Amino acid sequence: MMDAYPQFENLKLKLEDRLTERGLNKVTEAKLEATEKSLEEERRRFLKNNILHNIVTDISMDPTCSMRSEIAQKLTTAELSGFLNLGRVGDDTVSTLGLQQSDFPKQNLSPEFRKVLRESIEERLFDETKSLYLVLSQNHEPESRRNLLHPHLVRLHDKIADLVTSHQQNEAELRSINSTLSQAISKQRIVLAEMSEKLDILINKYYAGTKLEATSVQVQYTRAKCENIRLKLKNLEFEITNATYTKDAVKAIRVVKSEVSARLERTQSELSALENTISQYREVGTEFSDIVIEYSNILKQIQDKKWALQELSCPAL
Secondary structure (H helix, E strand, O other), X not given: OOOOOHHHHHHHHHHHXXXXXXXXXXXXXXXXXXXXXXXXXXXXXXXXXXXXXXXHHXXXXXXXXXXXXXXXXXXXXXXXXXXXXXXXXXXXXXXXXXXXXXXXXXXXXXXXXXXXXXXXXXXXXXXXXXXXXXXXXXXXXXXXXXXXXXXXXXXXXXXXXXXHHHHHHHHHHHHHHHHHHHHHHHHHHHHHHHHHHHHHHHHHHHHHHHHHHHHHHHHHHHHHHHHHHHHHHHHHHHHHHHHHOOHHHHHHHHHHXXXXXXXXXXXXXXXXXXXXXXXXXXXXXXXXXXXXXXXXXXXXXXXXXXXXXXXXXXXXX
């Protein structure tokens, strides 16, 4: 690619000559590094002063300190002197209530005051560093004797620096691992995309057409098989019909048919005669019904009298 675009190669060389790995101009990066170094020194100085200020503030509120009120007074005076300068307006310096540093009396610290303050600061620094040492020594048994604990506290700075360096190295290693993992995931994503594309081609171009053709052949085979079964059933039906209706069976069926036809004709004649008789009875009217009822009663009386005569004619036992 570089051979095809020589101007791009020239531009790349010029950028590498003028820019650093962070993508900044070399002069700008040098100024940035100097500013960062200065900021780091100022930050360290501020943290040191802030720690001392907090310790002195705690001492000024400690009721066990013998010079607590004097320490509080001098701390307040020192704090007020730090709030005098409010900035500049043009060439003039603006201060709180127009006060200047010279308006505050110079503080004279007595040797006893210096001794008490120094001992109090050392004691509190010792307690703070001891608590930090105990936190960092959780993995092993910490030293508890004061005379043997002091060397550990002196080397505490180096131990913390080692921990910070180890932490930074772990973070750098973690970033490297994350970068490597991201690259591997990106490569896998590209491979998966290519596999998905190839699978789509296999499914849509080859498998789908082959499946359709196979299904069509299967349908034709099933249709032909069903037609074959239908013809076999039809043939079986004809065989059963042929085996059932032989010559003798056909002759017997014809004889039975003629006899049944004759009986049917006779039954129809009898039915016609009965229907004719019933129609004649219906034409007679209600008088014929009365005669029929009376005839039935007479027949019943005759039957009763025959039975009585029969009973009377039998000899007594």
